Amino acid sequence: MLGYYFQLALHSFRRSPGLTALMVLIMGVGVAASMTTYAVFRAVSGDPLPDKSAQLFVPQIDNLGPQNGSTRNHLPDALTYRDAMALMRARVGKRQTAIYPVVDNVVPQDGAHRAFTANGYAAYADFFPMFEARFAYGGSWNDSDDQQRANVIIIGSQLNQKLFSGANSVGRMLDLNGHDYRIVGVIDDWNPQPRFYDVNNGSGFADTPDFYLPFTRAVDLHMDTNGNNSCSGSSKPMAPGWDGWLQSECVWVSLWVELPDAAAVQRYSEFLSGYAAQQQSSGRFHWVSHVGLFDLTDWLDHEGVVPPEAKVSLLVAAGFLLVCLVNTIGLLLAKIMRRAGEIGVRRALGASRGAIYRQFIAEAVMVGVAGGVLGLALTAAGVLSTDLLFEPEIARLAHTNVSLIGLTLLVSIFATVVAAIYPAWRAARVQPSWQLKSQ
Amino acid sequence: MQIKPILRALWHHKAGTVLIVLQIALTLAIVCNSLFIIHQRVVRLSRPSGVDEDHVLMIQNQWIGSPTPQQARALMSSDLETLRRTPGVADVFASNAYPLGSGGWSKGVRYTMDQKSATSPTAIYFADEHALSTLGLTLVAGRNFRSEEVGQMAARDSLMPKVIIITKALADKLFPGDSAVGKTICIGNAPPSTIIGVVDRLQTWIGSFSDAWVERSTLVPFRLLMSGTTYLVRARPGELTEVAQAAPKALFAANPLRVIGPKDVQTFSQIRAAAYRSDRGMAILMGVICLVLLATTAAGIVGLTSFWVSQRRKHIGVRRALGATRGDILGYFCTENLLISFGGVMVGAVLAVGLNLLLVDRFEMERLSLAYVVVGTVALLLLGQSAVFVPALRASRLSPAEVTRSV
Numbered sequence: 001m002l003g004y005y006f007q008l009a010l011h012s013f014r015r016s017p018g019l020t021a022l023m024v025l026i027m028g029v030g031v032a033a034s035m036t037t038y039a040v041f042r043a044v045s046g047d048p049l050p051d052k053s054a055q056l057f058v059p060q061i062d063n064l065g066p067q068n069g070s071t072r073n074h075l076p077d078a079l080t081y082r083d084a085m086a087l088m089r090a091r092v093g094k095r096q097t098a099i100y101p102v103v104d105n106v107v108p109q110d111g112a113h114r115a116f117t118a119n120g121y122a123a124y125a126d127f128f129p130m131f132e133a134r135f136a137y138g139g140s141w142n143d144s145d146d147q148q149r150a151n152v153i154i155i156g157s158q159l160n161q162k163l164f165s166g167a168n169s170v171g172r173m174l175d176l177n178g179h180d181y182r183i184v185g186v187i188d189d190w191n192p193q194p195r196f197y198d199v200n201n202g203s204g205f206a207d208t209p210d211f212y213l214p215f216t217r218a219v220d221l222h223m224d225t226n227g228n229n230s231c232s233g234s235s236k237p238m239a240p241g242w243d244g245w246l247q248s249e250c251v252w253v254s255l256w257v258e259l260p261d262a263a264a265v266q267r268y269s270e271f272l273s274g275y276a277a278q279q280q281s282s283g284r285f286h287w288v289s290h291v292g293l294f295d296l297t298d299w300l301d302h303e304g305v306v307p308p309e310a311k312v313s314l315l316v317a318a319g320f321l322l323v324c325l326v327n328t329i330g331l332l333l334a335k336i337m338r339r340a341g342e343i344g345v346r347r348a349l350g351a352s353r354g355a356i357y358r359q360f361i362a363e364a365v366m367v368g369v370a371g372g373v374l375g376l377a378l379t380a381a382g383v384l385s386t387d388l389l390f391e392p393e394i395a396r397l398a399h400t401n402v403s404l405i406g407l408t409l410l411v412s413i414f415a416t417v418v419a420a421i422y423p424a425w426r427a428a429r430v431q432p433s434w435q436l437k438s439q
Numbered sequence: 440m441q442i443k444p445i446l447r448a449l450w451h452h453k454a455g456t457v458l459i460v461l462q463i464a465l466t467l468a469i470v471c472n473s474l475f476i477i478h479q480r481v482v483r484l485s486r487p488s489g490v491d492e493d494h495v496l497m498i499q500n501q502w503i504g505s506p507t508p509q510q511a512r513a514l515m516s517s518d519l520e521t522l523r524r525t526p527g528v529a530d531v532f533a534s535n536a537y538p539l540g541s542g543g544w545s546k547g548v549r550y551t552m553d554q555k556s557a558t559s560p561t562a563i564y565f566a567d568e569h570a571l572s573t574l575g576l577t578l579v580a581g582r583n584f585r586s587e588e589v590g591q592m593a594a595r596d597s598l599m600p601k602v603i604i605i606t607k608a609l610a611d612k613l614f615p616g617d618s619a620v621g622k623t624i625c626i627g628n629a630p631p632s633t634i635i636g637v638v639d640r641l642q643t644w645i646g647s648f649s650d651a652w653v654e655r656s657t658l659v660p661f662r663l664l665m666s667g668t669t670y671l672v673r674a675r676p677g678e679l680t681e682v683a684q685a686a687p688k689a690l691f692a693a694n695p696l697r698v699i700g701p702k703d704v705q706t707f708s709q710i711r712a713a714a715y716r717s718d719r720g721m722a723i724l725m726g727v728i729c730l731v732l733l734a735t736t737a738a739g740i741v742g743l744t745s746f747w748v749s750q751r752r753k754h755i756g757v758r759r760a761l762g763a764t765r766g767d768i769l770g771y772f773c774t775e776n777l778l779i780s781f782g783g784v785m786v787g788a789v790l791a792v793g794l795n796l797l798l799v800d801r802f803e804m805e806r807l808s809l810a811y812v813v814v815g816t817v818a819l820l821l822l823g824q825s826a827v828f829v830p831a832l833r834a835s836r837l838s839p840a841e842v843t844r845s846v
Binding site for chain 1: 459503
């Protein structure tokens with residue numbers, strides 16, 4: 001029976017090719033607009049560590065006070081050095097790491113290549129197991145390297161490719177701006193997107209980091225932060241020099257803790273409130289210091305990682321698809337009702353209402369498939385041209401894959417079938433006697 | 440033209456009528472908001488930066504080997520000298536940031552040191568006596584820095600300028616209706632600084648949070664001595680491209696112990712394109728969606744009206760036979776469309792405002808000006824009339840004898 005319905009549908013397409021082409025075109029364009037914007041939205045709003053994100057938390061401490069514009073819902077999004085160090089020493093979480101972004105000059109030792117700039121992070125040993133970093137060679141440094149401020153370094157696969165042609169470089173030395181580091185690990189193709197641990201510096205979609213070195217070592221070398229440094233909390237001029245900055249109320253250090261269960265979260269919350277209360281009673285804060293503890297997904301949301309462009313364009317594209325849908329209902333209605341006579345004959349010859357209904361749904365499925373195929377081609381073109389619309393670092397995240405292809409076809413067919421329900425119902429209600437009489 | 444029979448005919452085609460009304464309403468809602476977004480983005484990306492953009496480029500430079508402040512001072516002086524000697528270079532100065540750049544410094548501005556919270560934020564640009572002529576800024580009051588006023592500052596020193604130059608936007612915010620020159624303000628936690636000059640316009644670096652104070656900038660007379668710096672270079676007319684190639688080469692020739700990467704030399708037109716990329720993209724996307732949407736709606740109207748015409752062939756024939764002119768038939772379909780469109784735009788205006796409220800609430804957009812609703816309404820009514828015209832004309836040309844024959 002199904003084959004017969006498709007035959008009937010093909011026949012009807014041949015009879016009104018213009019209207020059919022119009023429906024396919026409109027459906028294709030509507031689906032492509034939604035799918036292209038969805039591809040971008042999906043890329044920027046994904047969970048960077050799906051199996052771990054519920055256990056990773058960011059503590060916040062209000063060291064600004066209400067007169068500097070901080071409120072319970074708007075706390076500084078980084079910590080001062082002294083607070084970060086106090087939380088690191090307390091070791092209340094299962095794992096914890098202070099992090100800050102750095103930039104340095106790599107000086108190749110082959111004498112042939114010019115020095116170049118590399119981006120990296122200063123972190124603690126816990127960073128790597130906590131964030132499930134994958135290593136191509138070697139592994140993380142350990143806690144005693146952190147304590148001894150060791151000159152060890154972990155490099156990314158791109159830097160390893162550039163300097164060592166991708167060979168195992170563990171044990172070799174790397175010159176960063178005149179300082180030698182011993183390579184202990186090479187990170188494999190690991191770059192969670194968005195880069196949750198650096199979104200507070202606006203680097204959620206930045207280039208893959210080139211290196212990671214111990215936080216303690218970076219501070220010893222006076223390596224400046226390459227991220228934000230906000231000093232609006234310091235009401236008095238700070239002491240000069242590096243140490244003055246470390247002791248100041250400037251916030252620039254990110255801190256992440258791993259809390260495996262609800263009890264650990266509860267314990268950490270209490271510890272954090274206690275710490276802030278203690279800072280208040282010691283006279284450092286002259287206000288009730290609020291604290292915050294965000295988990296990874298809430299943190300991304302709080303920091304507004306998904307660009308508003310991605311949301312607004314998805315919303316507008318969805319509205320556009322809705323208009324296309326309404327339009328298709330109208331056109332299908334026109335197309336089907338024009339064939340009232342044919343329906344009358346079929347009904348008179350014994351076709352049931354259900355058969356008429358199925359016939360037109362089958363016709364809609366065919367329009368949906370054609371629209372989906374067209375939409376697929378347009379979506380592929382759209383995804384390729386997303387760099388016209390979005391920042392290059394965001395545009396390159398959007399890509400066509402099997403799930404997007406499947407979704408495009410599915411949305412197109414589903415939308416067309418939804419559009420066909422009412423016209424098909426109308427068709428099934430055609431009175432055969434009335435139609436035959438008027439012929 | 441009698442409206443009652445038209446309404447009665449529409450009642451027989453409830454479903455089709457409702458669909459077109461709905462489609463016109465949704466189209467109006469989306470088109471109004473899209474046009475509004477386009478307008479906002481275009482206003483944003485056509486803001487002048489204050490810089491004479493056709494003649495200025497920036498070079499980001501890092502020295503290798505973590506120079507001390509004293510070493511950095513000598514390196515910077517010799518680099519500035521090298522750049523000045525480069526053919527095609529008109530002027531140059533060293534700074535920490537540049538307008539439309541992606542990062543920089545900002546400080547709170549207070550009138551006095553004991554004022555609790557800042558009156559306005561301001562972007563901080565390190566400058567010397569060459570800054571105004573390099574960027575092509577116009578002094579509207581006061582004077583430029585003198586070379587003896589330009590000091591040095593290490594990375595972690597507190598910023599304590601004696602004299603500053605501010606933008607007109609900042610002056611107007613701090614001293615509305617009064618001259619700012621000669622007055623003092625506190626930058627960050629510093630003791631009071633005297634305003635010696637006011638420049639017409641100088642945009643801040645681009646960060647999403649700096650949108651509210653986009654032209655409130657301050658120039659401070661210091662060389663910032665860090666391991667790297669940004670040189671702003673003004674080329675003689677027509678020599679920008681040559682300078683962009685020659686300047687880094689000259690710097691490397693003078694001292695190879697530095698890093699200037701491929702993305703570290705940019706002209707202001709490149710900087711502007713990068714800064715406003717997403718604004719331009721958004722405007723283009725919205726424009727394309729508007730056009731396709733209007734075309735879709737027009738196609739829908741043509742399709743449905745054609746269907747109605749074909750359904751009412753006999754009806755039209757009878758009317759013609761009973762004395763209706765071609766104009767009457769044409770007028771009938773046009774009026775019918777006008778009625779439907781009118782219903783559509785009424786619903787659409789409500790939807791447009793509703794959608795805008797959602798955008799205001801969720802995306803901190805501004806309120807939709809009603810002018811957009813009016814323009815959108817007129818555009819959709821015109822679109823409806825032009826879409827219905829061809830099928831209506833075809834209907835009016837039906838020969839009464841032919842279409843009534845089968846009765």
